[in-house]
Amino acid sequence: MLTKIYSSAVFGIDASTITVEVNIGKGVGYHLVGLPDNAIRESNFRISAALQNNGYKVPGKKITINMAPADMRKEGSAYDLTLAIGVLHASEQLQTEKLDDYIIMGELSLDGSLQPIKGALPIAIQAQKDGFKGFILPKDNAQEAAIVNGLEVYGMDNLLEVIGFLEGKNEVAPFRVDSQAYFATESAMPIHDFSEVKGQESIKRAMEIAAAGGHNIILIGPPGAGKTMLAKRLPSILPPMSLDEALETTKIHSVVGKVQNQGLVAQRPFRNPHHSSSDIALVGGGSYPQPGEISLAHNGVLFLDELPEFKRGVLEVMRQPLEDREVTISRARFTVTYPCSFMLVASMNPSPSGYFNEPGAPVTSTPAEMQRYLNRISGPLLDRIDIHIEVTPVPFEKLSDDRRGEPSALIRERVTQARDIQTQRFKTQESLHYNAQMGPKQISEYCALDQTAKNLLKDAMERLNLSARAYDRILKVSRTIADLEAVKDISPSHIAEAIQYRSLDRDGWLG
Incomplete structure (x- = not known):
């Protein structure tokens, strides 16, 4: 008997529907075709044990399974349930x-219980586009897939529950999520807040400008100056994500299995x-390309x-993704493109000793040592970082001050207003x-x-021997400063402030 059953393959951050054809005829054997990887080839052992442990069996006949389209590579253990149901129906x-x-x-365990899969969200989106009524998958992935409206999502615990549902012996309510309400609840302010940072007012100002214009920023300062603390609080002043941005971000995290519940x-x-x-961990890749950190x-x-x-x-492999805001991973027979529109925040010590070359420093390095240390970062990469800011240690008087600083919520309001101005400015592009x-x-x-x-x-x-590459960066940053003040024209004061944020472009910065 011939049976057709449907599953899906994730390619990049999008999915394609896969038709699984199961034919049982005369003879003996198990043949699986359609470019399956090793995890799928091994599925017959998991399927056989799961069926036997739940009162079913793999028929002792010739089983031929085709995963179409046959020229698209399939990978992972997520097809276990698809194949098991196909074999049961065909027999x-x-x-x-x-x-x-x-x-x-x-994915099937040997006792028939279901394990979570990767890519449930892009699969659900494609299923809804292709007109399927519903999506049957492990319960751990149900909340992730149920974000998609117009698709019934059934989260199941085990094989018997799936069989009972398909035969109509047990009723299972579809898992429902009000995506708008859920998004509104979950998009509250992050845990870290700028009010916890003592002092560093000039650095907070630089980070507010960076957030308002989407500028990459590098913080240079000695250990304990607060570089990491400031960087971790940057998301708290960025504008809240839109629902479309949240869905696109969730798709990427879903592909690597970081969403689930x-x-x-x-x-x-x-x-x-x-x-x-490694470079693969940062930008993505591998035999079956996966998204990287960017x-x-x-x-x-x-x-x-x-x-x-x-x-x-x-670091050099980041140069093109920083410019294009997407990364394309090429292999012999296919290419995969992942989006990577992010803000880069980098931090570094000014020298191998960790301190500036100044009299009060605990350990000093020579200007030549500082220059060699800085030269580990290429000019083209620094060229893509708009704001360079020196972070100095906070004096005791400010550290011991009990007064809290300006909260992230107020800074976020100003940043959001500046972003709204830019959205209106670039609405036709x-x-x-x-x-x-x-x-x-656009600069012109x-x-x-x-x-x-x-x-x-x-x-x-x-006078400051600024490099030519600093020119465009200063104009962009000054445009953002003007937007924060909600003024149309860039004034000399905006230019003057933007010039301060190009430390690494100044000859003589190292003394």
Whole structure:
């Protein structure tokens, strides 16, 4: 008997429906075709044990299973439940007319219980697009998949529960999530708050500007100055995610199995990879390409602590994704593209000893040692970081002050208002959303200066020996400062403040 049953394959952050054809005929054997990987080839052992332990059996006949389209590679153990139900129906141990209505996926344990799968959200989205009535999957993934409206999602605990549902012997209520209400509840303020940071008012100001314009920022300072503490609080002042952004971010996390019971990712991601990370861990890849840290930070913040300690080759592979805001991973027979629109926040010590070259420092390094340390970061990478800011230690008087600083909620309001101005400015340009994304054409159009501002910028570039690459960055940052003040024209004061945020471009910064 021939049976058709439906599942799905995740490719990048999108899914494609897979038709699984199971034919049982004369002879003996088990043949699985359609480019399955090793995990799928091994499924017959898991399926056989699960069926036997639940009162069913694999028929002692010739079983041929085709996973179509046959030229698309399938991977993972999520097809166990699909194949088991197909074998049961083809061998007439399962009587049902419902197989055409559902996508069925899940990993089987030997006792028949269902283990969670990866990519439940993109699979549910594709199932809804393809007109399926529902999606049967492990209960741990139900909340994640139920975000999709117009699709009945049935979370199951074990194989017997799935069989009973398909045969109509037991009623199972679909798992329902009000995505709008859930999103509103989960998108509350993050745990970390800027009010907990003592002192560092100038650094808070720089981070507010970075958040308002989507600018990448690097913090340079000695150990204990508060670089990591400040970076962890940056998501708390970014504008709340929209529902579309939350769905796109959740799809990426779903592909690597980091959602499950969490449901919708409503908070902006904060990723903090260790400096020993490989280039594949950072940008993604592998034999079956998976998203890397830069994609997991999509719509959020990527924090690279101790930037010079990362391998130079690892940092260099970030250059194109920082510019294009997506990363394409190519293999011999296919390519996969993952989005990676994130804010880069980096921190570093000013020297191998960890301190600036100044008289009061516990340990000092020579200017030559500091220069060699800084040269571990390439110029092209620094060129993609708009704001460079020096972080100095907080004096005792401010550390011991009991007064709390300005809360993140107030800073977020100002940042959101500035972002709204930019959204309105770039509404006719699909790929532009905030100032950091402006190219030469937009800079020329939206960053016009009066003669006084031009003279100030010219004088600063000549006297401080600013590099040519600092010019566009200063204009972008000054545009953001003007947006925070809700003014149309860039004034000399905006230019003057933006010039302060180019420390690493100044000749003589190391003394």
